[in-house]
Amino acid sequence: xxxxxKFIVAIVALTAALNVFAAADLEVNTPGVNAIxxxxxxxHAQLAGHYTSGAVGLTADGLIALRDAGAVPLAQRQAVxxxxxxxxxxxxxxxxxxxxxxxxxxxxxxxxxTFAQRWIQRAQPGWWVQSGGGWxxx
Amino acid sequence: MLRAVTHFQKQLGRCxxxxxxxxxxxxxxxxxAEFSLNIADIVAPDFSARGITLTLPEDGSADLxxxxxxxxxxxxxxxxxHCASFALSTAxxxxxxxxxxxLPGMALEFDYRFATASWQVSAKxxxxxxxxxxxxxxxxxxxxxxxxxxxxxxISGEASGVAAVDAxxxxxxxxxxxxxxLHAAEKLRGTVKLAAARKGALWNWQGNIxxxxxELFWQPLYLRxxxxxxxSGSLDGARLKVEQAIVDLxxxxxxxxxxxxxxxxxxxxxCTAHGDNLALxxxxxxxxxxxxxxxxxxxxxxxxxxxxxxxxRNGATQSLRLALRDAGIADVEQRFALLGVNSEIDWxxxxxxxxxIIFAGGALLGVPLGSGQWTVEMRGMDFGVAQGVLPVLxxxxxxxxxxxHHKEAAWRWEFAASLSQISMEQFSQAAGWPKMLGTLAGxxxxxxxxxxxxxxxxxxxxxxxxxTVAATQLKLADPFGRAxxxxxxxxxxxxxxxxxxxxxxxGNMQGRIDVDVNNLELQGWQPARFDARLxxxxxxxxxxxxxxxxxxxxALGGAGAAAAIQRSYLRFFENFGYDRIGWSCKLRNGVCAMxxxxxxxxxxxxxxxxxxxxxxxxxxxNRSVSWDELVTRLKRVTQGNMQAVVK
Numbered sequence: 168x169x170x171x172x173k174f175i176v177a178i179v180a181l182t183a184a185l186n187v188f189a190a191a192d193l194e195v196n197t198p199g200v201n202a203i204x205x206x207x208x209x210x211h212a213q214l215a216g217h218y219t220s221g222a223v224g225l226t227a228d229g230l231i232a233l234r235d236a237g238a239v240p241l242a243q244r245q246a247v248x249x250x251x252x253x254x255x256x257x258x259x260x261x262x263x264x265x266x267x268x269x270x271x272x273x274x275x276x277x278x279x280x281t282f283a284q285r286w287i288q289r290a291q292p293g294w295w296v297q298s299g300g301g302w303x304x305x
Numbered sequence: 306m307l308r309a310v311t312h313f314q315k316q317l318g319r320c321x322x323x324x325x326x327x328x329x330x331x332x333x334x335x336x337x338a339e340f341s342l343n344i345a346d347i348v349a350p351d352f353s354a355r356g357i358t359l360t361l362p363e364d365g366s367a368d369l370x371x372x373x374x375x376x377x378x379x380x381x382x383x384x385x386x387h388c389a390s391f392a393l394s395t396a397x398x399x400x401x402x403x404x405x406x407x408l409p410g411m412a413l414e415f416d417y418r419f420a421t422a423s424w425q426v427s428a429k430x431x432x433x434x435x436x437x438x439x440x441x442x443x444x445x446x447x448x449x450x451x452x453x454x455x456x457x458x459x460i461s462g463e464a465s466g467v468a469a470v471d472a473x474x475x476x477x478x479x480x481x482x483x484x485x486x487l488h489a490a491e492k493l494r495g496t497v498k499l500a501a502a503r504k505g506a507l508w509n510w511q512g513n514i515x516x517x518x519x520e521l522f523w524q525p526l527y528l529r530x531x532x533x534x535x536x537s538g539s540l541d542g543a544r545l546k547v548e549q550a551i552v553d554l555x556x557x558x559x560x561x562x563x564x565x566x567x568x569x570x571x572x573x574x575x576c577t578a579h580g581d582n583l584a585l586x587x588x589x590x591x592x593x594x595x596x597x598x599x600x601x602x603x604x605x606x607x608x609x610x611x612x613x614x615x616x617x618r619n620g621a622t623q624s625l626r627l628a629l630r631d632a633g634i635a636d637v638e639q640r641f642a643l644l645g646v647n648s649e650i651d652w653x654x655x656x657x658x659x660x661x662i663i664f665a666g667g668a669l670l671g672v673p674l675g676s677g678q679w680t681v682e683m684r685g686m687d688f689g690v691a692q693g694v695l696p697v698l699x700x701x702x703x704x705x706x707x708x709x710h711h712k713e714a715a716w717r718w719e720f721a722a723s724l725s726q727i728s729m730e731q732f733s734q735a736a737g738w739p740k741m742l743g744t745l746a747g748x749x750x751x752x753x754x755x756x757x758x759x760x761x762x763x764x765x766x767x768x769x770x771x772x773t774v775a776a777t778q779l780k781l782a783d784p785f786g787r788a789x790x791x792x793x794x795x796x797x798x799x800x801x802x803x804x805x806x807x808x809x810x811x812g813n814m815q816g817r818i819d820v821d822v823n824n825l826e827l828q829g830w831q832p833a834r835f836d837a838r839l840x841x842x843x844x845x846x847x848x849x850x851x852x853x854x855x856x857x858x859x860a861l862g863g864a865g866a867a868a869a870i871q872r873s874y875l876r877f878f879e880n881f882g883y884d885r886i887g888w889s890c891k892l893r894n895g896v897c898a899m900x901x902x903x904x905x906x907x908x909x910x911x912x913x914x915x916x917x918x919x920x921x922x923x924x925x926x927n928r929s930v931s932w933d934e935l936v937t938r939l940k941r942v943t944q945g946n947m948q949a950v951v952k
Contacts, residue, residue, distance in 0.1 A: 196895075199788040202829030236486025241522040244486070245595055248525065264788070 191278060195268040203261045210257075213250055223251060224295030224302055229262065229283035230255045234295055234302055258282075339363065367391030367400065379440055381407070396420060408437055422464035430455050435479050447488045452479030456496075472499045479519070493519035494530065501540075511537035525595035531555040543569050557591065558583040576617040585609050585632055608633035608644070625652045635668075643667040645676070650683075657684045672697060672735040686711035698735065700727030700745070715756030722749040729769060733808075739943075741808045743770055743801075758782040761793075770808075772800035772817070788829040795822040799842045809943045812853030817842040818886060832932065838889040840902070849880050850913060850921065857942045858912055858923050861935065882917025888925075890935075898929050 214231070217223040222238035223231055231254055239247050262282065266275040287296045295302050344357035356372025371384040389402030396419060403413030412429040435449030442448055456474040460467055474497045482489035495517045501510035518530035536550035545566040552560045562578040580588075589607040597603035609632030616623045627650040635642035645665025651658050660681045667674040675696025682689045690707040707720040724747045733741040750763030761779035768774075779793035797820040806814045819842050826834040841848070887902030901910030901924075913923040 198828035198831040198833045199790070201831070202788040236489075237482065239486075241489060241491055241520050242527055244489075244522050245525050245527050260786075260788070 191265075191269050191271065191274055193265060193278065193281065195265055197264065197268045199264045200261065200268060203257050203264060207254065207257050207261070210250065210254055214254065217247055217250075218291070218294045221295050221304070222247060224297060225283075225286050225290055227283055227287075227297040229279040229286065230258055232297075361391065365390055365392075379442075379444065381440055386413070407440070408433055410434075423462070425459065425461040427457070427459040429457055430474070432477070435476075435481070445483075447481045447483040447490075450480045450482055451491070452493065453477045454479065467503065469502045470499065471501075472497065474498075487524040488522070490521040491519060493521070495519075506541055508540040509538075510540060511535075526592070527595070528591065529555075543567070544574070554588065554592065556584060557587040572620075573617065576615070578615045579613065581612045582610050583613060585611055604638065605634050605636045608635070609646070621654060623654050626650065627652075639668070639671065641667075641669055643674075652683055654685055657682065659683065669697075671737055672732060675701075697724070698727050698731045700725050713756070717753070717755050719751060719753035720749075721751050723747070724749070724767075739808050739810075741769070742804045743768070745769060754784070759784050770800040770804045773798050789827075791825070791827040791830075793825055795820070795825060797821075799844075806854065811943055812855070812857050813849075813851040814854045814886075815847050815849040816883075816886070817844070817846055832892055835890075835892050837892070838887075840887045841885045848883050848916070850883050850886075852879050852881075855881065855913070855921060855923055860942055861938050878919050881919055881921035882915070883913050883921065884916025885914045886912065887914075888912050892932055895932050896929050897932050897935055899925060899927065901925055 214223060217239065218225075220235075220238045222233065222235050224234040226232050231251055233248060233251050236244055236247075262275050262279045263272070265278050266272050287298075290296050290305050292305050294305050296305055297303075340361040342359040342361075344359070345355070347354045347357065353375045354371045354373070356370075358370045360368045360370075362368075367388040369384075369386040369388075372382065374381040374384045383406075385406040386400075387404050387406075388400035389404075390400070392399045397417060398419075399414075399416040401414050403415065405411060405413065410431045410433040412431075413426070414428075415424065415426045417424040432453040432455055435452045435454055438454070439448040439450075454474055454476060457472065458474065459471040460469070462468045476493050476495055476497065479493040480489070480491045493516065496515045497512070498514075499510065499512040501508050503509075513535040514533070516530050516532045516534075520530070521528045532555065533553040534550060536547050538545065538547040538549075540546070545568055547562070547564045547566075550562050550564075552562070554560060558580055560578060560580040560583070562576060564573060564577075565575040566572075567574040585607040586609075594603060610630045611632060612626075612628040614624075614626040616625075627648070629646050629648045629650070632646040633642065633644035634646075635644070643664055644667055646662060647664075648660055648662040650660040650662075652660075660683060661678060662681055663676075663678045665676050677694055677696065679690050679693040682691070687710040688708070690704060693704040693707060695702040695704060701724075703723050703725070705721045705723075707718070709716065709718040711717075724745060727745040729741040729743040729745050732745055733739060745767060747765065747767035749761070749765055752759060752761050754760075759781040761776065763777075765776040765779060766773065767776075775796045775798075777794050777796070780791070782790040782792075797818075799817045799819065802814040802816045802818055805818075806812060818839055820839045821837070823836045824834060826832070885902050887900075889900040890897040892898075899910075901912045902914045904910065908928060909924045909926050910928075911922055912925050913921065915922040
């Protein structure tokens with residue numbers, strides 16, 4: 168009986184937590200979020216070709232990764248590495264900034280995973296995305 | 306058919322020093338005069354061979370076939386070695402004119418003496434495809450993918466293992482890559498020479514690489530050909546020692562170094578490096594910058610030449626001697642530059658030193674800086690300048706108690722300064738701002754950076770527009786990040802409206818105003834929040850507002866408001882008197898909630914309250930407006946697109 172009660176309390180708490188998170192405004196508009204989005208937008212033109220070639224793919228944790236360096240000429244490999252690092256910096260900052268703007272810094276992990284799903288859903292056919300621990304071509 | 310079973314364990318065991326289970330079956334075909342020897346298995350750590358057949362035709366040649374060969378977890382099937390001349394006696398075994406079916410272009414010789422267990426293998430390579438060598442190399446290292454190798458390789462040893470290696474290999478269009486692609490090369494052309502000999506457990510080696518052309522990416526370095534390196538040293542099980550190495554870096558100069566590499570820790574144990582007259586721009590951009598994280602330095606160019614002497618031990622730099630000749634640094638975005646730097650810097654980790662740094666000039670945010678000489682006190686990672694003068698245009702910045710130090714994995718700095726009599730006209734032009742009049746002078750009580758935020762203690766005071774500006778509680782968080790966050794309060798007193806309106810071509814106004822901007826917050830240099838209030842200063846002074854200014858203020862309230870004036874008799878006057886000016890804006894969430902001289906009644910509020918003759922009162926009707934919209938209108942007005950029409 169006691170176990171049953173605990174289970175019900177846990178379910179209620181979990182549902183409440185989900186409901187609370189459901190209130191997060193992912194489109195929140197602050198100068199900080201805008202600055203990061205602009206920076207990501209400016210970088211996208213440089214990254215798009217590498218998504219198409221398969222050199223760079225979208226990871227399951229809302230970031231991007233160099234998955235096939237061989238698809239990039241040697242002279243540009245470090246530049247692509249730097250692009251990936253800069254993009255990931257921005258993405259991490261974006262998730263933190265959105266959580267802060269919602270006045271719930273502790274929501275960062277949920278915001279990240281929601282974005283991760285979103286990026287992967289919106290990925291163009293032919294891009295590589297991480298799924299179930301491996302890379303698959305959309 | 307005759308079959309005999311013998312055990313060769315004793316002799317072969319000496320040769321490969323490993324567990325060996327050999328079962329030999331000899332078959333002798335009487336009619337064909339051919340002798341054939343079958344060995345079942347040879348098994349050793351990192352090495353196994355199964356299905357070995359040695360066939361000895363009558364002509365003195367030999368054919369060795371191995372059905373399955375495993376070397377370091379790589380498998381090879383049907384290895385076939387042909388020896389043009391094969392000799393086996395009680396004293397020795399030798400193969401001359403050998404060739405491997407897998408590696409056309411390679412001529413093999415080997416020799417084994419039973420009494421001493423000494424052996425020697427040598428190979429002559431003539432345009433051997435590099436790709437075919439890949440099967441002999443461990444999968445964890447970068448493997449050849451293209452190109453051809455020529456030259457000589459000789460390995461010899463005795464019972465205790467390999468004793469000497471000698472190689473002289475020419476590469477032609479060679480490429481290699483590891484699985485991640487982060488260590489790769491293409492179209493390498495050049496020569497590699499290596500001679501190594503073992504005495505007991507210690508190897509002594511010397512080598513020489515002349516890399517003529519091709520490209521190499523060894524993360525994060527990307528290098529092109531024309532590099533030369535010659536080095537010698539030793540290697541025991543734990544440490545790789547480079548006693549002396551000379552490296553010629555194209556367009557950068559020659560660097561000599563010696564190092565001790567701890568192979569167990571995978572770390573540099575000791576290093577000394579020396580280079581004279583090195584070209585700093587190439588040295589920095591090709592060999593140092595790739596290792597730097599994103600930051601001001603990583604986005605900079607270096608100039609000039611330097612002698613460098615670096616000593617590293619116990620996990621830290623022990624000394625760095627730099628002789629700079631006309632050196633310079635400038636960041637890519639032209640925010641900062643220091644040029645014509647000459648100095649002898651003799652930095653020691655454990656001893657205090659002083660350096661005189663002479664510089665010819667520079668720039669900060671587009672504002673030119675003059676020449677100067679600073680004395681820097683160095684105590685390890687703690688650098689101080691007691692007093693330094695930096696000429697800025699026609700005035701100067703005097704720096705006091707500057708201190709830069711490294712603590713808890715971050716650089717921190719602090720300073721106090723005063724700025725004297727800089728012409729605002731020159732300063733604003735240099736900074737690309739609208740031309741301002743007056744002089745800039747001020748005092749900076751103490752600015753500090755703690756690795757995360759820049760803080761200003763006390764009030765930052767400036768004299769501009771014949772009034773004063775005080776900035777208090779200034780704090781800039783994440784200054785070098787994506788979205789720097791600035792907070793603070795601004796208090797401006799008795800600014801001259803005449804100078805101000807002339808600067809921003811707003812239409813002439815005369816008088817003095819006080820401006821308070823409290824709870825100011827900028828994110829990514831964009832206003833996110835503030836409580837601003839602008840009002841006429843107390844005291845007696847001429848108060849006049851021009852027709853154009855009235856129209857512009859009205860235009861800020863939205864199109865159409867200005868038209869009202871043109872319909873009234875007021876359009877006959879060029880200037881009006883006023884009693885008070887007042888305007889406030891509370892910015893929250895991108896919306897500015899506005900007010901005037903007083904709170905007004907109903908929706909309307911007075912921005913300019915009339916007084917004198919002819920008097921004019923300008924009313925505002927919008928209580929809230931989007932900040933972006935207000936800025937757009939202000940820009941339109943100050944750019945003069947909105948001309949006052951006086952009919």
